[in-house]
Amino acid sequence: MRRGGSARAAETRSGWLFVSPVIIVLGLFLVAPIVIAFWVSVSDWNGRGSPLSSGVSFVGAENYRQLLTEDSLTRSDFATSLRNNFYYVLLVVPIQTVLALALALLLNQRRLKGLSFFRTAYYFPSVTSSVAIASVFLFLFAGGGSVNALLGIFGIDGPQWFADPRGVLHIALGWVGIGNGADGPGPVALTSHDFLGLSWWDWLAGPSVAMLTIIALVIWVSAGGYMLLFLAGLQNVSSDVYEAAAIDGATRWRTLRSITLPLLRPTLFTVLTLGLIGTWQVFDQVYIMSKGNPGKTTLTPAFLSYDQSINNGQWGSGTAMSFVLFGIIVVFTAIQSLVLRDRDPGSRGRFGRRRAVQPVTPPNSMQPMGPTT
Amino acid sequence: MSRKTTTAAVAACLTGVLALAACGGGGGFDSGADSGATQPTASGPVTLKFMITSNGPADVKLQQDTVKAWETKTGNKVEVIAASDINQQLTQGFAAGSPADVFFTDANVFPTYAKAGNMLAYGDQLDMKSDFYEGLVKTFTYDDKFYCAPKDFSTLALIINTDMWTKAGLTDADVPKTWADLETVSKKLTTGGVKGLVIGDTRDRVGAFMKQAGGWIANADQTQMTADTPENLAGLQEVQKLLASGSAAYPKSVDSGWGGEAIGKGKAAMTIEGNWIKGAVKNDFPDLKWKAFELPEGPQGKGTLSFTQCYGIASVSKNQAAAIDLVKYLSTAEPALALAKGLGVMPSLKSAADGYKAAFPDEAAFLAGAEYAQGPVTVAGMDPVLKDFDTQLQGLPGADPKAMLARLQKNGQAALS
Numbered sequence A: 001m002r003r004g005g006s007a008r009a010a011e012t013r014s015g016w017l018f019v020s021p022v023i024i025v026l027g028l029f030l031v032a033p034i035v036i037a038f039w040v041s042v043s044d045w046n047g048r049g050s051p052l053s054s055g056v057s058f059v060g061a062e063n064y065r066q067l068l069t070e071d072s073l074t075r076s077d078f079a080t081s082l083r084n085n086f087y088y089v090l091l092v093v094p095i096q097t098v099l100a101l102a103l104a105l106l107l108n109q110r111r112l113k114g115l116s117f118f119r120t121a122y123y124f125p126s127v128t129s130s131v132a133i134a135s136v137f138l139f140l141f142a143g144g145g146s147v148n149a150l151l152g153i154f155g156i157d158g159p160q161w162f163a164d165p166r167g168v169l170h171i172a173l174g175w176v177g178i179g180n181g182a183d184g185p186g187p188v189a190l191t192s193h194d195f196l197g198l199s200w201w202d203w204l205a206g207p208s209v210a211m212l213t214i215i216a217l218v219i220w221v222s223a224g225g226y227m228l229l230f231l232a233g234l235q236n237v238s239s240d241v242y243e244a245a246a247i248d249g250a251t252r253w254r255t256l257r258s259i260t261l262p263l264l265r266p267t268l269f270t271v272l273t274l275g276l277i278g279t280w281q282v283f284d285q286v287y288i289m290s291k292g293n294p295g296k297t298t299l300t301p302a303f304l305s306y307d308q309s310i311n312n313g314q315w316g317s318g319t320a321m322s323f324v325l326f327g328i329i330v331v332f333t334a335i336q337s338l339v340l341r342d343r344d345p346g347s348r349g350r351f352g353r354r355r356a357v358q359p360v361t362p363p364n365s366m367q368p369m370g371p372t373t
Numbered sequence B: 001m002s003r004k005t006t007t008a009a010v011a012a013c014l015t016g017v018l019a020l021a022a023c024g025g026g027g028g029f030d031s032g033a034d035s036g037a038t039q040p041t042a043s044g045p046v047t048l049k050f051m052i053t054s055n056g057p058a059d060v061k062l063q064q065d066t067v068k069a070w071e072t073k074t075g076n077k078v079e080v081i082a083a084s085d086i087n088q089q090l091t092q093g094f095a096a097g098s099p100a101d102v103f104f105t106d107a108n109v110f111p112t113y114a115k116a117g118n119m120l121a122y123g124d125q126l127d128m129k130s131d132f133y134e135g136l137v138k139t140f141t142y143d144d145k146f147y148c149a150p151k152d153f154s155t156l157a158l159i160i161n162t163d164m165w166t167k168a169g170l171t172d173a174d175v176p177k178t179w180a181d182l183e184t185v186s187k188k189l190t191t192g193g194v195k196g197l198v199i200g201d202t203r204d205r206v207g208a209f210m211k212q213a214g215g216w217i218a219n220a221d222q223t224q225m226t227a228d229t230p231e232n233l234a235g236l237q238e239v240q241k242l243l244a245s246g247s248a249a250y251p252k253s254v255d256s257g258w259g260g261e262a263i264g265k266g267k268a269a270m271t272i273e274g275n276w277i278k279g280a281v282k283n284d285f286p287d288l289k290w291k292a293f294e295l296p297e298g299p300q301g302k303g304t305l306s307f308t309q310c311y312g313i314a315s316v317s318k319n320q321a322a323a324i325d326l327v328k329y330l331s332t333a334e335p336a337l338a339l340a341k342g343l344g345v346m347p348s349l350k351s352a353a354d355g356y357k358a359a360f361p362d363e364a365a366f367l368a369g370a371e372y373a374q375g376p377v378t379v380a381g382m383d384p385v386l387k388d389f390d391t392q393l394q395g396l397p398g399a400d401p402k403a404m405l406a407r408l409q410k411n412g413q414a415a416l417s
Helices: A004-041 A062-069 A073-107 A115-127 A130-140 A146-153 A168-175 A209-236 A239-248 A252-263 A265-280 A284-289 A301-311 A315-339 B003-026 B057-074 B086-096 B110-115 B134-139 B162-167 B179-189 B203-212 B230-245 B259-264 B277-284 B320-330 B333-343 B350-359 B361-369 B383-393 B401-416
Strands: B047-052 B077-082 B102-106 B149-161 B195-198 B268-274 B290-293 B304-313
Touching: A004 A315, A062 A073, A062 A315, A073 A115, A073 A209, A073 A265, A073 A301, A073 A315, A073 B383, A073 B401, A115 A209, A130 A146, A130 A209, A130 A284, A209 A252, A209 A265, A209 A284, A239 A252, A252 A265, A265 A315, A284 A301, A301 A315, A301 B086, B047 B057, B047 B086, B047 B320, B057 B077, B057 B320, B057 B333, B086 B102, B102 B110, B102 B320, B110 B304, B134 B149, B134 B304, B149 B162, B149 B259, B149 B320, B149 B333, B149 B361, B179 B195, B179 B230, B179 B268, B195 B259, B203 B230, B203 B268, B203 B304, B203 B383, B230 B401, B259 B268, B259 B277, B268 B277, B277 B290, B290 B361, B304 B320, B320 B333, B333 B350, B350 B361, B383 B401
Parallel strands: B047 B077, B047 B102, B195 B268
Antiparallel strands: B102 B304, B149 B268, B149 B290, B149 B304
16 A cells, blocks of 8 residues: 555645645735736726626726727826836836945945944834835925925025926926926927827926935835845855955956956845836825825826725726736836846856956056955 | 646645635625615614714714714614725725715715715605705715715805904905905915915815806716816916916915915915814914905806715615614704814705804805805716816916816816716
8 A cells, every 4th residue: 555656645735735824825815816906907896895796797908998098087197107107216226226235335344333333224214114204204305394494505495395296307308498498388399299198298207306205215215125135145245255356456346346246146136126116016105295296296007006996986997007017017027137137157156257256457556355354 | 846736736726716706706795786775674773883084083072972862762873983094995895895884975976986886875765855955965966866965065265364464454344355356465465484375276276266257167967068168267367367476375385285274374364265174273273363254256256166075875784774864863953053063064954054153153154155156076987087187277377277178178078978
């Protein structure tokens, strides 16, 4: 009776038994909601009773078609939200990543005094409730708030941050004489064409002044969190490599470019991926600080999807928006991983990268850098 | 893991999901498919869930005290729930099939709820139906059915900070009667950090000017948009003129959330707000001395806006009979007047108007507005269109009012068809 197969089967069974709690929890709280949300996006559910009840019928891609092809307020709102979020991502992801890396490099120096204090200080915003931080920023950036008081010292008349819907690109273009500034109508060549119900000129608005405050807040909050990831990555880099570089006479800049950054590639990938996903899904700051105002310039797809479903009762197009957003995130993450992929798959060893520790000639006169204590 | 086990795992997962889905479907909330149907009545004393919006614990206590007499009389219990975000909480309740039995329903969201079949149309069962103001009954009529009892209502009036008023050398004779008067006094009252007039940047305030110019967003029976008209344009141009002159401003530009805050903080000498300003001022700015006057006339006479809520009853509620009985009780003069007094709003019953006048002789301006007030637009799917119009209005005085009205016309017509 005690054949090998049967023992394996018993093993498999107990294996399943052990993983079943996770599968059930994930299925209940992750897979099922996603599947049901997807069903809502292809159904005519109106928010009453269960979406799986018999009165709800399948409408195919109707909600998606309406959202993306029909000339309507919903479509132009969605396009506006995509534009806003695009500029938001474009500014937040690079700045928060570079800032996080810079902070991590600073705090990775063993010579620095009070390291743990600084680490805690920079990480602090990330562990504080976003609601609390958003409320504090509301006060800081109020028309008569601290930020404008500070600008006033330098003789600058600060804007009404949260009431200013002007796009910064429009303002900048106005300076060079294109489009009569932020309030005036844009050039005819750009306003006479549109994409998804939003004119080309409107697509080029850039983040609004109000959006800049949210961007500043998010960078300030998340840089500390990503700094921690970079710090962990840096601690993994063996000091041997730096010593070798030092012996070769590499400059600090060269060491950073040729050793630290390549070795941090996995961490960089993680930070960029998390950053991209997080920024495309921005919701709570918008919900607390602006609700899409002023002039819909802080509207984001995540917030619009919520508003469309909960407040307007348009569940089909609301969930369709969130799945279009999902598609956008997948595409951006795919592009990003393509750009960051290991370009020489031949040398898989961590320290075997091309040009990693090439001798630098002529030996340079600057002080060699190394993790010597 | 071999391919076979992977397949098995996927299959197991999917089965799990489907089973869950089936459970969800098995809950069965399809019973109330026709919204007018009355659910079987629960026997014996019941506990009604009553969801309200409130400005604080005092409002909640007032509501609890008011229903106490009904509780004693019928033996039922009422659990008053103060919502933090009533729309979201109700929406969750509707989806789960277990919303509150009775809930405050704002005129803005009423058509959305009614269209989705979330509300019971019980209006015709009310014996005091003829005692409600006709305008309010019309507001809560959807698809020719009178859905729910109007709770109370408010109108807009011109609120003046009397200290600033006298300081500027103005007297009772200077209270603005026309748009030109309004421009003059706004200019006189504007000093340094104080704006003469601060008005909210939405159709719920700016719309009053459209009304005074003889226009409105939609026609009387809400079948056609009438946004893109010279009358509405004249209304918006007046607001544009006031804002451009520097003697009027939106609340945001004086660091306030709304007109009441601006006048309370001393950043505005006048504002246009409704009855609710009374409670808000009492709580937040007890030192403010103010007085309410009827809004100045435009080229086409007087115009103000009214706002209202009703007692919605859920179409899936198990306690509909008791819920209707509660609403009937609340819609009698005594409790209605008690609530109106406590909240500062006006009772929806014509028979209670005298009682209100007697209690608040100083607030005649609000009640006077009831005669000619314009109610909100109540068409399902119109809310995002009107919100979009609000967004456009934020662009004043720089933006073009004509383009705003054309946009409102186009979007609104799409929502109507």
